Amino acid sequence: MVADSDVLVSMRGVCKHYPLFTMDNFNLTLPRGQVLGMVGPNGAGKSTLLKMMMGLVSADAGEIAVLGYKVPEQEVVLKHYAAYVSEDMRLFADYSIRWHMELVAQCFTSTWDASYAKHILHKFELNPEQKIGHLSLGQRVKATLLLAMARRPKLLVLDEPSTGLDPVARHELTSELFELMLNEDNGVIFSSQFTQDVERLSDNIAFIDNGEMISCLDKETYLDQWRRIQLTGGDRAQLPGDLYVTASAGGRVTAIDHAFSAKRTAQLSEAGFEVVQTQPLTLEEIFIQQVLMRRQARGVQR
Known part of the structure; x- marks a missing residue:
């Protein structure tokens, strides 16, 4: 049973250190019924953040709670209610989409929605009998998203979900995410290099650079004030x-x-x-200006 909490994601004082990357005292909150889009240059720390939320990477310090569960202590229970998709996820090349669907359905018997899975198959124009190894990059991304979304997760965590998708497929993806969010208890947090997708889908937008939160505001505030x-x-x-x-x-x-x-x-x-x-200003222009202003303030060469 999902832990009772009005906050889907809470990160307090989170730190992570790699030889060439440091994240110190990072804080983030995602309320129920919200979509949070994360924008940042390559190496900003977006993937590290999302992986720490799901217990795939351990934080060096700080507190993380997702759906009311402490991470990493309760990550096994959490993963029954939260789904994660990243651009580097791999499926079994010699098996069909249907085989993968049946596998995931057996693992998540209480949440798998067969009717919704069929709907997404049709919407994404996927053939369930096709083997993964015969799919295009865009089709493989769609298949991975199908397996996550048909579980009807309370929280959907997406790391660059639009990578490899053409504009039409990206539009289909965001439309499905809107449908998924019709339940006000759900939430989505995702990173994307396409600011148009972030602007279209997000309630709130976080700009991240070099392991630091530059700003996190609702979309309208950005577009109204800049x-x-x-x-x-x-x-x-x-x-x-x-x-x-x-x-x-x-x-x-x-x-x-x-x-x-x-x-x-x-x-x-x-x-x-x-x-x-x-x-x-467009959202992309706002993000670029925020990064430039921040780096100028720190004395970094433009």
Whole structure:
């Protein structure tokens, strides 16, 4: 039976050290009924985080609880209710999709949903009699996702689930995840290199770089507050310190603002500037700017 908790994932003070990678005092919370998308460059620590949640990698310090179960102490029970899929998972090449479905159904008799599995087979256009070794990369990804999603997990953990999928298949995947989340008790946490998928699916988005959480906010906050603004007049030295100047020429300054509002416009006006134009940023642009600003603050070469 799933432990009673309003929080699906809780990570407190988590640390992990490798020779060329360090994660110190990492904190993360995922409430019930939420989808959390994780964005970060290669080597940021996304896969390490997800593996620690599932007990596949041991944390050096800190506390991890998933679905109310302590990890790694209770990971065996946890894995009955949480499903994990990563881009490097391997199925048995000489056996069919149907064979894999029957195997997983026998392992998870209380949660396997045969009708839902059939639905996903049709939606993903998979032939259950095909052997895994004869599938394309995209088809193998779909088959792996089918085996996880048909278990009807309370928490679905996906590490780069869209890798190898064409745009149509990626759209199908996100549509199925939406359907899975119709139950407000469930949750999904996933990493992806496709910011469009993260923006479409996520309630909250975590930006991660070099083992650190840069920010974790709801999607609307990011998209509402971040703007590219063009200014004229005024003295650049009088610009607010939290604006990130990207260009300055011919009396015009272009800057990135992470807290744009009417109050900001008034602040700039008082300093002698006129806001000529504002443009919303895409999620990808916001992420890149956050990484650049963080690295600049730490004195890292841009």
